Amino acid sequence: FLKVSKKKISYEDGKEGILLILSDITFLKKLERVRSDFVANVSHELKTPLTSIKGFVETLKDGAIDDKDVAIKFLNIIEVEVERLVRLINDLLYLSEIENAAMPILDEKVAVKEVVLESIELLKIKAEKKNIQFDIKVPEGLEMNIYRDWLKQIFINLIDNAIVYNKENGKVWVTLEKPNGMVVIKVKDTGIGIPEKEIERIFERFYRVDKGRSRKLGGTGLGLSIVKHIVELYGGKIWVKSQEGSGSEFTVTIPIKKKADPHQ
Ligand code: ADP
Numbered sequence: 001f002l003k004v005s006k007k008k009i010s011y012e013d014g015k016e017g018i019l020l021i022l023s024d025i026t027f028l029k030k031l032e033r034v035r036s037d038f039v040a041n042v043s044h045e046l047k048t049p050l051t052s053i054k055g056f057v058e059t060l061k062d063g064a065i066d067d068k069d070v071a072i073k074f075l076n077i078i079e080v081e082v083e084r085l086v087r088l089i090n091d092l093l094y095l096s097e098i099e100n101a102a103m104p105i106l107d108e109k110v111a112v113k114e115v116v117l118e119s120i121e122l123l124k125i126k127a128e129k130k131n132i133q134f135d136i137k138v139p140e141g142l143e144m145n146i147y148r149d150w151l152k153q154i155f156i157n158l159i160d161n162a163i164v165y166n167k168e169n170g171k172v173w174v175t176l177e178k179p180n181g182m183v184v185i186k187v188k189d190t191g192i193g194i195p196e197k198e199i200e201r202i203f204e205r206f207y208r209v210d211k212g213r214s215r216k217l218g219g220t221g222l223g224l225s226i227v228k229h230i231v232e233l234y235g236g237k238i239w240v241k242s243q244e245g246s247g248s249e250f251t252v253t254i255p256i257k258k259k260a261d262p263h264q
Helices: 026-061 068-099 112-129 148-164 211-216 223-233
Strands: 002-010 016-024 108-111 133-137 143-146 171-177 182-189 237-243 247-255
Touching: 026 068, 068 223, 108 112, 108 148, 112 133, 112 148, 112 171, 143 148, 148 171, 148 182, 148 223, 148 247, 223 237, 223 247
Parallel strands: 133 171
Antiparallel strands: 002 016, 108 143, 171 182, 182 247, 237 247
């Protein structure tokens, strides 16, 4: 995209001319596009549960409320949809907090094992429902200079996915290693896996391999993009190896000492 602007100029000998300025605004246009796609996606994601809530409320008012069993069923659906909206809004706020890392970055010395165990504790009930076993290996005394909440968010999002997209009686491995100046985090599962052609896209905001399935399971489509943002803020990387039908392994690498850089 080129933007053309004109400017009148006068020369020393009194003659006048016009200066044509051509600017390449491809990048700005792209940015505009990304932003408007994002707004469209957010609106759609908010509208879907709202439309469903409205529908059930109307049906209740139209008489369904008189049948107690039906009424309870509808109220439960409404509750699930409201919970999803809350999760979505929380994820959006989280994403914007990370993106506008103008906020002072609160790095601190963090005992990593403690954070891993806390994250798993939060997801325990979800894992128990599917009878999923954990195998956790974290070096004793491992410390990182990082914002504790963000490190916890990395574990929660990756482990949550490893449970949600796993099979009944499946397994989740959380392994941490500390080779030369890096912390390497691996979260592996025995789940449904990710088709090869989708792998590149799953870190995009709102991208899901199976939209219906992710929604039904309570997903917002923002978990991995939040993880990627945090990891990149610390100069790290994230990637995944996956085999459809047998499982996935997410790997995150973060340099140990590096301070978060909001300009990354
Ligand atoms: P969601 O809220 O949908 O889980 P995420 O950003 O966390 O959003 O993940 C994006 C998509 O990547 C998911 O909808 C799912 O299709 C896929 N995905 C993520 N983690 C896994 C995993 N461990 N196994 C299989 N698919 C996964």
